[in-house]
Amino acid sequence: MNYIRVIINYLVLAAILVAIIAVVRLAPRYGNSTVAPHDYRDMRDIPRYAQVAFDATVGINEYRIGDKVAISLGDDPTRTTYFGWVGGRPGDQVGLQDRQVMVNGEPLNDLVAPQRTRDGGTIANYPRGLEAVPPIVVPVGHLLVISDSHRFDSVEHGLFPETMVLGRITSVGGG
Numbered sequence: 001m002n003y004i005r006v007i008i009n010y011l012v013l014a015a016i017l018v019a020i021i022a023v024v025r026l027a028p029r030y031g032n033s034t035v036a037p038h039d040y041r042d043m044r045d046i047p048r049y050a051q052v053a054f055d056a057t058v059g060i061n062e063y064r065i066g067d068k069v070a071i072s073l074g075d076d077p078t079r080t081t082y083f084g085w086v087g088g089r090p091g092d093q094v095g096l097q098d099r100q101v102m103v104n105g106e107p108l109n110d111l112v113a114p115q116r117t118r119d120g121g122t123i124a125n126y127p128r129g130l131e132a133v134p135p136i137v138v139p140v141g142h143l144l145v146i147s148d149s150h151r152f153d154s155v156e157h158g159l160f161p162e163t164m165v166l167g168r169i170t171s172v173g174g175g
Helices: 002-026 108-116
Strands: 030-035 051-055 068-072 081-088 093-097 100-103 133-137 142-146 165-172
Touching: 051 068, 068 142, 081 100, 100 108, 100 142
Parallel strands: none
Antiparallel strands: 030 051, 051 165, 068 081, 068 165, 081 142, 093 100, 093 133
């Protein structure tokens, strides 16, 4: 009789362990975070060494223009994670005219002014010397990502496929 109880206890314990492992492995990647590098200056509102949390469960079609995003430019996200904001979604027509990012024929600054300008300034302008770019349609599974200085965004790296978009930034801790 004691043997049966011991066997049942071990079976229950094994079932609990299997369930825990399954939940950990199959749970959505929500609540991921990274630390902003000390030399990262592409998002003025993300301080150096800040703890940045992001939601990796957001589907590519759920992003909205102006959403802050974490992106990866390499195989090791702990070393190649950068930040930007969504400037164009799948199906949007994006281009550059008079040093302004244009989305569906409208200046991006007009679309995101309440959330992306500081002290009345615009930040969705391309650097001097960059020629006008005729409109293109953002393909399915891609985003146009913009950052304040354009070092690690679509200006330098083109449209970002879904695999390079780590998630929507949900919070930024002190730096």
